[in-house]
Amino acid sequence: MNKKPIVMAAIGGVLLFGTYAFSPAPPQGEHENNLKFLPKDISHDDLMAVMHSFEAATGMNCGDCHTHSATDPNKMDWGADTKHKETTIAMMKMVQELNKQYFAVEGDFKDNYLQSQYKVSCNSCHNGHEEPNNMVTIPIPEKR
Numbered sequence: 001m002n003k004k005p006i007v008m009a010a011i012g013g014v015l016l017f018g019t020y021a022f023s024p025a026p027p028q029g030e031h032e033n034n035l036k037f038l039p040k041d042i043s044h045d046d047l048m049a050v051m052h053s054f055e056a057a058t059g060m061n062c063g064d065c066h067t068h069s070a071t072d073p074n075k076m077d078w079g080a081d082t083k084h085k086e087t088t089i090a091m092m093k094m095v096q097e098l099n100k101q102y103f104a105v106e107g108d109f110k111d112n113y114l115q116s117q118y119k120v121s122c123n124s125c126h127n128g129h130e131e132p133n134n135m136v137t138i139p140i141p142e143k144r
């Protein structure tokens with residue numbers, strides 16, 4: 001008998017469990033809606049798509065931008081304001097502004113962002129890192 005599919009399924013199960021254990025996506029409707037920039041009526045799927053893309057672009061995790069509930073440390077308080085949330089909101093506004101001003105991409109952040117309409121997006125600068133590389137490139141000296 002071929003045991004490979006069973007082994008693969010077991011590994012898949014562990015991976016899936018790991019993913020859920022470390023990025024606790026809140027059940028639909030559980031979040032408190034303290035949204036300040038994304039539309040308040042954003043669907044749960046769109047919200048999570050934005051959040052996961054922020055993780056990928058910056059290399060950060062849910063818990064780097066969000067904080068635990070003050071009353072129950074086993075729970076996350078997704079709506080609570082944090083320094084990194086504030087920075088991220090400023091970044092979203094910047095992305096919207098610079099695409100509008102320099103690349104003539106008009107309209108709502110959420111839709112442009114999720115549909116990859118922006119010419120410059122989080123990943124253009126962050127490329128998977130919390131702090132973008134700001135080193136000045138120096139030309140390679142000419143051989144004499």
Ligand code: HEC
Binds near residue numbers: 034061062064078
């Ligand atoms: C780089 C920072 C960052 C990361 C990483 C991040 N978030 Fe967020 N999250 C935000 C910001 C900023 C907002 C608020 C956006 C706004 O106000 O428009 C937010 C809002 C939310 C909300 C809605 C809160 C409310 O007020 O209703 C939920 C739920 C949420 N995030 C879940 C997650 C989950 C789950 C993850 C990991 C998979 C995650 N976030 C990763 C920055 C982040």
Ligand code: HEC
Binds near residue numbers: 058124
């Ligand atoms: C034009 C380049 C650029 C774009 C686009 C950009 N960022 Fe940034 N971001 C930066 C720079 C530069 C810093 C570091 C600022 C500093 O060192 O004080 C930063 C800092 C941050 C930080 C704080 C990191 C820390 O630990 O201090 C977060 C979080 C962040 N950006 C998220 C985002 C997200 C999410 C997006 C897309 C919505 C985005 N950024 C788009 C350039 C950019």
